[in-house]
Amino acid sequence: xxxxxxVPDLGVTGGELKLVQWQARxxxxxxxxxxxxxxxxxxxxxxxxxxxxxYVRRILVAEGAQVEIGSTVALLADTIDEPLDAATPDAALDxxxxxxxxxxxxxxxxxxxxxxxxxxxLGPGAPLSDSQLPxxxxxxxxxxxxxxxxxxxxxxxxxxxxxxxxxRVPGTLHQCQGQEAVAVGVxxxxxxDDVIFSTHRPVGHVLAKGASLxxxxxxxxxxxxxxxxxxxxxxxLMDVAAxxxxxxxxxxxxxxxxxxxxxxxxxxxSDRVAVSFFGDGATNIGxxxxxxxxxAVKEAPVVFVCENNLYAASTHISLSSKVTDIADRAAAYxxxxxxxxGMDVTAVYHSAREAIERARSGRGPTLLECKTYxxxxxxxxxxxxxxxxxxxxxxRGRDPIPRLHDQLVTACEIDERRRVEKRLVDIEAQCQEDxxxxxxxxxxxxxxxxxxxFGPIFAEREAPP
Amino acid sequence: xxxxxxxxxxxAMTMAxxxxxxxxxxxxxxxxxxxxxxxxxVSGGFGGGFTVTLGLSDEFGHDRVMDxxxxxxxxxxxxxxxxxxxxxxxxxxxxxxxxFLAMDQVVNQAAKTHYMTDGGLRAPLxxxxxxxxxxxxxxxxxxxxxxxxxxxxxxxxxxxxxxxxKGLLLASIRDNNPVVFLEHKLLYGGKxxxxxxxxxxxxxxxxxxxxxxxxxxxxxxxxxxxxxILANMLMLHRALGAAEELSLRGIEAEVIxxxxxxxxxxxxxxxxxxKTKRVLIVEEDNLTGGWGAEVAARLGETxxxxxxxxxxxxxxxxxxxxxxxxxxxxxxxxxxRIVKAAMGLSRR
Numbered sequence: 001x002x003x004x005x006x007v008p009d010l011g012v013t014g015g016e017l018k019l020v021q022w023q024a025r026x027x028x029x030x031x032x033x034x035x036x037x038x039x040x041x042x043x044x045x046x047x048x049x050x051x052x053x054x055y056v057r058r059i060l061v062a063e064g065a066q067v068e069i070g071s072t073v074a075l076l077a078d079t080i081d082e083p084l085d086a087a088t089p090d091a092a093l094d095x096x097x098x099x100x101x102x103x104x105x106x107x108x109x110x111x112x113x114x115x116x117x118x119x120x121x122l123g124p125g126a127p128l129s130d131s132q133l134p135x136x137x138x139x140x141x142x143x144x145x146x147x148x149x150x151x152x153x154x155x156x157x158x159x160x161x162x163x164x165x166x167x168r169v170p171g172t173l174h175q176c177q178g179q180e181a182v183a184v185g186v187x188x189x190x191x192x193d194d195v196i197f198s199t200h201r202p203v204g205h206v207l208a209k210g211a212s213l214x215x216x217x218x219x220x221x222x223x224x225x226x227x228x229x230x231x232x233x234x235x236x237l238m239d240v241a242a243x244x245x246x247x248x249x250x251x252x253x254x255x256x257x258x259x260x261x262x263x264x265x266x267x268x269x270s271d272r273v274a275v276s277f278f279g280d281g282a283t284n285i286g287x288x289x290x291x292x293x294x295x296a297v298k299e300a301p302v303v304f305v306c307e308n309n310l311y312a313a314s315t316h317i318s319l320s321s322k323v324t325d326i327a328d329r330a331a332a333y334x335x336x337x338x339x340x341x342g343m344d345v346t347a348v349y350h351s352a353r354e355a356i357e358r359a360r361s362g363r364g365p366t367l368l369e370c371k372t373y374x375x376x377x378x379x380x381x382x383x384x385x386x387x388x389x390x391x392x393x394x395x396r397g398r399d400p401i402p403r404l405h406d407q408l409v410t411a412c413e414i415d416e417r418r419r420v421e422k423r424l425v426d427i428e429a430q431c432q433e434d435x436x437x438x439x440x441x442x443x444x445x446x447x448x449x450x451x452x453x454f455g456p457i458f459a460e461r462e463a464p465p
Numbered sequence: 466x467x468x469x470x471x472x473x474x475x476x477a478m479t480m481a482x483x484x485x486x487x488x489x490x491x492x493x494x495x496x497x498x499x500x501x502x503x504x505x506x507v508s509g510g511f512g513g514g515f516t517v518t519l520g521l522s523d524e525f526g527h528d529r530v531m532d533x534x535x536x537x538x539x540x541x542x543x544x545x546x547x548x549x550x551x552x553x554x555x556x557x558x559x560x561x562x563x564x565f566l567a568m569d570q571v572v573n574q575a576a577k578t579h580y581m582t583d584g585g586l587r588a589p590l591x592x593x594x595x596x597x598x599x600x601x602x603x604x605x606x607x608x609x610x611x612x613x614x615x616x617x618x619x620x621x622x623x624x625x626x627x628x629x630x631k632g633l634l635l636a637s638i639r640d641n642n643p644v645v646f647l648e649h650k651l652l653y654g655g656k657x658x659x660x661x662x663x664x665x666x667x668x669x670x671x672x673x674x675x676x677x678x679x680x681x682x683x684x685x686x687x688x689x690x691x692x693x694i695l696a697n698m699l700m701l702h703r704a705l706g707a708a709e710e711l712s713l714r715g716i717e718a719e720v721i722x723x724x725x726x727x728x729x730x731x732x733x734x735x736x737x738x739x740k741t742k743r744v745l746i747v748e749e750d751n752l753t754g755g756w757g758a759e760v761a762a763r764l765g766e767t768x769x770x771x772x773x774x775x776x777x778x779x780x781x782x783x784x785x786x787x788x789x790x791x792x793x794x795x796x797x798x799x800x801x802r803i804v805k806a807a808m809g810l811s812r813r
Contacts, residue, residue: 049669195550229583236581245549246582250573256542257549257574264547267499267528274546287569288538297534404805457617458588459579459641 002057002082005074007039007067008048008094012140015042017065023047026136027080036074039067055080071315080400080411136350140408142436144186146345147404147424150180152403153204156213157376159435160220164380164408165312168221168443171234176204178343178375181400181401182307183208185348186275186368195243195261196275197254200235201374202247205277211239217438252282255304262295262302262359273359274302278285281312283326296333299364303355307342308367313378330367342370343398468494470672479654481517483671484593487634488555489519490526490675495553498638499529501540501592506530507724515595515653524788541570541782542594545643548588551577553638560605561594561647568612575643576618589641591634597649597699597749598797599661606650608750608781610697612728613645614726614759620680621727623647625701626667627654628723640680649698651713665702681728685737689717689756692810693745695734695760697723700747702799716811718745726756731763737760738764742773743810747798751782779806 007017023035030036030050054076057426061073075084134429138146157175170305176183187196190209200203206216212227216237219226227238228246240414245261248254258276265272267272282288283306306326310317323329330337340351348370357368375394377384384392404422412420427444468490478486491498505518505529512519522530524613533540537558558564564571572594578588597662598606613621620642626628630648637644649685654666682808686701687708696704700721738744744764746757761776779798787796 032470197546228585231583232581238582238585238715240582240585246578246586250569253542253569253574256536256570257546259539260543260546260548260554261550262546263543264552265529267547267552267755268497273549289541290534290536291542293534294536294539298531331496378549410496416696423555456619457580459584459589461639463643 001078002084003052003054003076003110004072005036005048005050005076005371007069007073009069014194015377017041017067017069019061019063019065019073020045022059024050024056024083026059026408028078029410029420030054030056030076041063050076052076054078055082057082061183074170079413081413132225136346138346138349140334140411142188143346143408144427145402145425146184146349147401147408148427149184149188149208150345150401152429152434153180153183153207156207156435156438157203157427157430159439161376161433163439164314167379168306169220171220173220173234173380174378175376176201176202176374177397178305178373178395179307179309180204180208180222182305182342182370182372183239185370186303186347186352188349189353190243190273190275192243193244194273194275195258196277197245197258197261198237198247198277199246199251199254199279199282200249201279202235202237206237206244208244208248209239211237211244213434213438213440217442218445220441221445222447223442224448224452225441225445227398229452230360242450252285252287253280253289254278255282255287256294256302257291258302259291259295259298259300259365262300262365263298265301266298266362270358272301273356274300275305275356277305278305279312280306280308280310280317280326281315281320282306283311283329284320285291292330292333292335292365295337295365299362301359301362303352303359304365304367305352306367307372308369308374309374311374311378311387314382314384316386325369327367327369333367335365335367337367337369339405342372343395343403345400348368348425368419378430471676473658473674474673475670476673477494477510477547477668478627478631478671479623479666479668480627480648480781481628481655483631484517484634484648485512485519485521486671487526487631488521491553491555491635491638492529493711494675495638495685497551498553499531500555500557501531501533501543501545502622503533503535503540503559506532511659513557515650516655516659517593517648517653520558521803525785530544530548538570538761540565542574544575544590544592545588546577548590549586549645552593553589555591555593555638557593558595558641560601561596561609562594562604562607564609566592569646571619572616573611573644576616577751578618578622578667579642580618587641588643590600591637591644591646593646593648594734595650595653596647597651597665598786598793599650600788600790603785606786606793608646608647608748610726610748612756614756614766615754617799618627618643619727620644620725621647622725623649623672623697623724624724625649625652625698627671629684629722632676633680633724634682635675635775637675644680647698651699652702660784667702669691670717678724680804681725681730683730683733684724685719686722687718687720689719691716691741692718692745692807693741693802694718694720694735694745694747694807695723695738695757696720697756700749703798703800704747704803706800707807709812710804711807716807723756723760729760731760731767734760735764735767738768739771741804742771744772744776745774745803745807745810746778746780747803748778748780749797750781751783752778753783755774755780774810777806777810779803 327337506522
């Protein structure tokens with residue numbers, strides 16, 4: 001049975017009413033009496049409680065929206081996937097809800113359809129169920145693919161760290177455990193022919209965009225089969241065919257470069273989009289200012305994704321910036337600045353999609369700040385002693401992977417849950433297997449021949465036609 | 466003239482005009498070519514610092530003749546990014562000295578792209594740098610060939626006349642590598658308020674059609690049997706002047722225009738050195754670590770026993786460039802200094 005949640009008559013004396021905050025999310029099971037949302041009148045903020053038990057089947061009004069007394073703002077259902085047809089009040093259910101630019105929490109994630117890009121990028125995956133899940137319109141299948149990508153990245157990084165501890169990884173490592181939701185959420189919103197520019201901490205980004213697992217692993221191991229034949233190394237991973245441009249180990253340098261690629265797309269009449277990933281540390285280097293300003297003034301189709309993990313190497317952001325939200329800096333360039341929970345892959349996806357579509361449609365760049373955290377130190381051998389255990393544990397408590405896992409499981413009908421859990425376990429096992437196979441491939445691959453050292457230094461000119 | 470069009474027509478051009486002509490042909494013929502820099506296309510503006518791009522935005526619009534903020538790092542970085550996705554950007558630094566603001570993008574990015582990606586990507590871009598002392602002082606007149614010569618992955622081109630300027634620029638734009646293209650301010654041939662004091666401003670008949678001068682070539686400008694003088698850009702003109710003076714004194718100098726430093730045509734240089742057995746290198750750059758040092762070292766490795774005298778260099782002293790005319794005149798090698806050094810080499 002579907003029940004409508006309405007804005008009750010709160011006894012206010014005229015004036016506008018605004019729904020300021022949802023206290024529950026789609027897919028949540030709420031009991032009678034729990035707070036559902038907050039409504040603000042000209043006099044006060046009011047809490048509206050659930051009037052019966054049920055699943056929040058659909059949220060119809062975004063935070064920040066004007067509402068009227070008696071209007072339907074959500075639907076409650078007895079089961080998580082109860083069909084909505086019978087209760088569909090009107091066209092409202094099919095109407096995309098306007099997403100406020102700064103309100104990118106998962107409650108406001110609806111409104112952007114899960115369209116081709118995520119399917120395109122994340123590859124085939126067995127459908128879980130037909131139910132609509134939390135994540136604002138993303139199908140179970142898409143969410144499962146996002147889950148697979150995040151798990152792949154986590155398993156990859158954890159496996160390499162174990163090998164590093166055993167002294168079996170040559171060269172350096174800059175790992176990204178904890179930041180997977182940013183990479184996957186952003187890249188799921190891109191087309192295959194869009195390009196990304198990553199950093200010295202590239203594994204999450206390049207795997208999220210679809211780089212070859214074998215080729216990047218062999219590159220880290222300095223082998224001839226590596227994506228750059230061993231000339232790049234851990235900080236310079238790429239897969240041009242997958243839209244993964246070479247990752248860059250000069251902090252901030254990819255910001256003007258991504259801008260240039262975007263300008264190239266624009267000048268050649270293409271609707272491709274470029275994404276620049278960088279950390280909070282990059283926002284204090286000149287290239288950040290020059291690159292974003294140039295992109296803004298030329299309306300380049302680029303999205304600037306700042307992974308604010310609070311630390312530039314060991315230096316806390318409070319020691320290097322008086323600005324708490326990096327996104328605030330967007331105002332200086334006259335472009336949108338959006339803060340999103342970087343530990344919530346669906347929230348990142350929806351914010352990124354908005355920025356990507358904005359860029360694609362010729363409306364210029366966005367600065368998307370993802371609040372996130374890296375669990376490991378800056379690079380190999382950095383235990384991260386400049387951070388407190390409590391802080392680390394608090395962030396681990398918000399880990400994006402179990403978070404999505406739980407969403408996927410709890411969103412199912414009870415009798416489906418076991419099957420879903422099994423499916424996710426299978427995915428984890430498959431990821432582990434893929435990672436280990438890639439490492440075996442890398443270890444067994446030949447070293448580059450010594451003469452490979454000498455080139456190619458110059459690209460040949462094509463023969464004249 | 467349109468790209469690919471070969472024509473017997475010629476027109477008298479300054480270097481600024483010849484460079485503009487090259488860019489016009491490239492822009493007409495290849496939609497991936499675009500220009501970016503400061504003040505290069507502003508309507509009612511002056512076509513870059515030295516009028517080279519004057520009028521181009523009228524024909525090609527402000528997207529392809531792209532004015533940028535004063536952001537050298539972003540100019541070169543954007544050129545790198547555009548080049549990586551198939552464009553052929555031609556970036557201008559208003560003064561060559563400003564490239565130091567963009568050195569990360571030149572050295573760490575543009576130059577290393579092809580190698581670091583094991584040939585997976587290339588960065589075909591041209592970086593135009595107006596260089597040379599012109600009474601503007603130390604931050605608007607440095608010669609900077611040596612900085613780029615030392616960076617694997619870059620090509621370094623430095624023409625001395627309008628014909629070469631046009632043909633080399635077309636070849637540079639069509640090359641698949643980053644090319645640092647140095648242009649001497651006293652050779653441009655600006656007019657009116659843009660005319661440089663003490664400029665040489667060579668004007669010559671230049672083909673109106675499409676042609677290229679191949680990268681990696683040097684050119685013998687004057688034949689002689691008694692000594693070899695190697696020089697580029699403004700110094701080439703001073704060397705030629707010195708050669709005339711030397712001729713009056715019975716010394717015939719062979720003068721080679723080092724119009725490309727990387728790749729470097731050592732064959733031509735060595736052939737001349739074998740013949741004359743005496744080598745004088747003239748450069749406007751500081752003495753230490755200049756291109757002349759590299760060339761001298763290579764000649765020493767191959768021809769040490771064939772040379773009759775040690776290789777001599779005439780260069781700027783190892784100081785920043787002073788501004789005052791009287792000091793700049795002392796700083797930049799003159800024809801007189803070249804003659805004196807050549808006489809010293811030629812004494813038997």
